[in-house]
Structure formats: structure tokens, C-alpha cells
Amino acid sequence: MQKITSHIGNRSKFSKASKLALQLIEAGSVKPGTVSHFFAILEASMSSPGACNDPSVRADYHTLFGAAQGVTELFNQQQKNQFDIWLLHAVVANDLFTDDSFVFSKAVGKIKDAISALPMATADDYTDEAAALAPASKTSTPENKTNDNVPTAASHSLTGDSTHAEVSNSREEESSDPFGLDDLLDHKPKKCEKAQEKTVAALNRKADEEESNRFLKSRREALLKCLEIAARRYRLPWTQTAIDIFAKHAYDNVNRFTKHQRDAIEKLWNSIKEQQIRRKQGKSVNGKLDVNAFEHLQEKYAREKISIRHAVGGGGRRATQWLG
Structure with missing residues (x-):
């Protein structure tokens, strides 16, 4: 497995290495004894998430990660969270490149569900994003460093006061316990152990929170990537209805993304709306309106009459009543 791990990150060797992993x-x-090594293989293959959408290896990535879903029960929770993000890149995003309308619509449905499952973006998310996008803070100048090293009278007085306080405190402790018997009592180690346990628990909570934030950030980025891939396929007539619904759903749930991502979604939605207008008003090569199949049938049957008891054309209610 280690040999596969060392080669699978190389795009030219990925196809062969992925077949060995399969x-x-x-x-x-x-x-259970080898799952960590197998996860390392997947991790090495996704060292650059954008590589999985390259046309030369797209199918191999899709096959590998599709098959890897069968062993996810062996992963721990952190590995499962990471694998879910990789699935968006390697499977769902690659399904958007398909020529099968059913597969495309199914992928769009998965992305819509994933967007709906996102929590609302918070002020902390905006702060983290701003910190990541902001340039590195400037270092202090040599003059400031020099001034910091120059002692002042106030600093001397503070140092003297603190030293005097430490000496007086140590004398009080010695007078209260001249023989050092308190260190031999049982309650002292117990207090130290409890303090250590609290510290460890606090560190674990902080680590879990950071991991959760990292996972959420990566998930949002993956979903935004899927939206951008789908928008680039809008030129194909059979994708347009699904993309219209998908983009509108993302726009309606824009509060689940950070500010920078929100701006990108709004730009994509505005671009799609402009293409909708051009598609319905512009003329194609054959002189007909450039509309998709649903809009063509909607326009056709809107002029037909339907009968309550018979087929279309038998007279009766207008078709627009049931076509919308």
C-alpha cells in the first residue's frame, strides 16, 4: 500500500495506481488493521483536489472513490467527514461532465441536498474568511524593537515591586508550611490531576471545533466548485432546466455561504439569468427560438385546446391551465 501511496499522487501514474487500489x-x-494505509492512498490521490476533474483521469477517480464508498464503515468520524468532501470532488463534480441527462440531474439533486444541509454562515465564518484573505500583517520596525529593549524607570519600579511581592509570598508560604507537609497530602495530586484533565478536555474541544470548521469550509468550497462546473455547461440545451433550478436554489440559500462565496454565487446567478433572457429572445441558426425541450412543448401546447373527456385538441380548457 505504501508503494501505491507514493505513486498515486502522480497524474501520469494515477490510472495504474488506482487500479491497484481497486x-x-x-x-x-x-x-481495520490496514484501513489507515488505504486512507493514506486516498489522501495522496487528493493532494490536489482539482486534479480529479482532469479529463485524462476523471473516469478513474470516479471509479476509485465510487468503490471506496463500500469500506467507509471502517473509517473514523474525521476520516468519514474528509471522504464526504472528496466524494463531492471526485464523484459528484465529475458526474456534471456527463452526457447522460439522468446522471446530470441526479448529481444536481445531490448538490442541492448538500447545500440545504449546510448551516447558516456566522460572524465567525466571515472573520475567518477575512483573516485568510487579508495580507500578512507587517512586522515591527527595528526602531520599535530597539525602543522595546530600552528599560524605563517605570519598568524598573514594576520589576522591583513584583520581586518584593514574590519574596513576601514565599515567606508566607514557608511560615504556613515550614516542613513542607502539604506536598505529601493526597488532595494535592488529585487537584493537579483534575486540573490536567480539564486542560486536556478544553484542548480536545478546541481541536474538535477547529476540525469541524475546517470540514465546513472545505465542504462549502467543494459545493461552489460544483456550481461553477454546472454553470459552464449551460450552453447545452438539455442541461439548462436543471441548472436553472440548481442555481436558483443556491441563490436562495446564499446565506449558508461566506461573503466571498456569496458574491461568486450571485455573479453566477446573474449570468444565468442573462443567458435565460438571451435564450428566450434571441434567434438561433434555424430561425426558431433557442429554447429547451420543456419550453418548446410548453409553447406548443399552450396554443392547443384540451377536452375534459378526450385527448388534446378536442376542445375545452386551454392547455395553459395544466402546463402552467
Whole structure:
């Protein structure tokens, strides 16, 4: 597995390495004892998430990560969270490049569900994004450093006061426990252990929170990437209805993204709306309106009459009543 890990990150060797990784899954070699090594293979393959959408390796990535879904029960929670993000890049995003309308619509549905599952963006998310986008803070000048090293009278007085306080405190402690018996009592170590446990618990909570924020950030970025890929396929008539619904859903849930991502979604939605207008008003080469299949049928049957008891054309209510 280590040999596969060392080669799978190389795009020219990915196809061969991914097939070897597939053989591990099919042979049942991914077990609790080897799952960490297998996860390292997946991690190495996704060292650059954009590589999985390259046309030369797109199908191999899709096959590998599609098969890897069968061993996710062996992953820990952190690995599962990371794998879910990789699925968006390697499987769902690649499904948007398909020529199958069913596969495309299914991928769009998954992305819509993932967007709906996102929590609302908070002020902390905006702060983290601003900190990541802001340039590095300037270092202090040599003059400031020199001034910092120059002692002042006030600093001497503060140092003297603190030293005097420390000496007086140590004398009080010695007078209260001249023989140092308090250190031998049982309650002292217990207090230290409790303090250490609290410190460890606080550090664990902080680490879990940071991991959750990192996962949420990566998930938002992956979903935005999927939206951009779908928008680039808008020129194909059979994708337009699904993309219209998808982009509108993302725009309606824009508060679930950070400010920078929100701006990108609004630009995409405005671009799609402009293309909708051009598509309905502009003329194509054959002189007909450049509309998709649904809009063509909607326009056709809007002029037909339907009968309550018979087929279309039998007279009766207008078709617009049931076509919308």
C-alpha cells in the first residue's frame, strides 16, 4: 500500500495506481488493521483536489472513490467527514461532465441536498474568511524593537515591586508550611490531576471545533466548485432546466455561504439569468427560438385546446391551465 501511496499522487501514474487500489477493495484487503494505509492512498490521490476533474483521469477517480464508498464503515468520524468532501470532488463534480441527462440531474439533486444541509454562515465564518484573505500583517520596525529593549524607570519600579511581592509570598508560604507537609497530602495530586484533565478536555474541544470548521469550509468550497462546473455547461440545451433550478436554489440559500462565496454565487446567478433572457429572445441558426425541450412543448401546447373527456385538441380548457 505504501508503494501505491507514493505513486498515486502522480497524474501520469494515477490510472495504474488506482487500479491497484481497486484490487485491494475487491480482494477484501481493506480491513481495520490496514484501513489507515488505504486512507493514506486516498489522501495522496487528493493532494490536489482539482486534479480529479482532469479529463485524462476523471473516469478513474470516479471509479476509485465510487468503490471506496463500500469500506467507509471502517473509517473514523474525521476520516468519514474528509471522504464526504472528496466524494463531492471526485464523484459528484465529475458526474456534471456527463452526457447522460439522468446522471446530470441526479448529481444536481445531490448538490442541492448538500447545500440545504449546510448551516447558516456566522460572524465567525466571515472573520475567518477575512483573516485568510487579508495580507500578512507587517512586522515591527527595528526602531520599535530597539525602543522595546530600552528599560524605563517605570519598568524598573514594576520589576522591583513584583520581586518584593514574590519574596513576601514565599515567606508566607514557608511560615504556613515550614516542613513542607502539604506536598505529601493526597488532595494535592488529585487537584493537579483534575486540573490536567480539564486542560486536556478544553484542548480536545478546541481541536474538535477547529476540525469541524475546517470540514465546513472545505465542504462549502467543494459545493461552489460544483456550481461553477454546472454553470459552464449551460450552453447545452438539455442541461439548462436543471441548472436553472440548481442555481436558483443556491441563490436562495446564499446565506449558508461566506461573503466571498456569496458574491461568486450571485455573479453566477446573474449570468444565468442573462443567458435565460438571451435564450428566450434571441434567434438561433434555424430561425426558431433557442429554447429547451420543456419550453418548446410548453409553447406548443399552450396554443392547443384540451377536452375534459378526450385527448388534446378536442376542445375545452386551454392547455395553459395544466402546463402552467
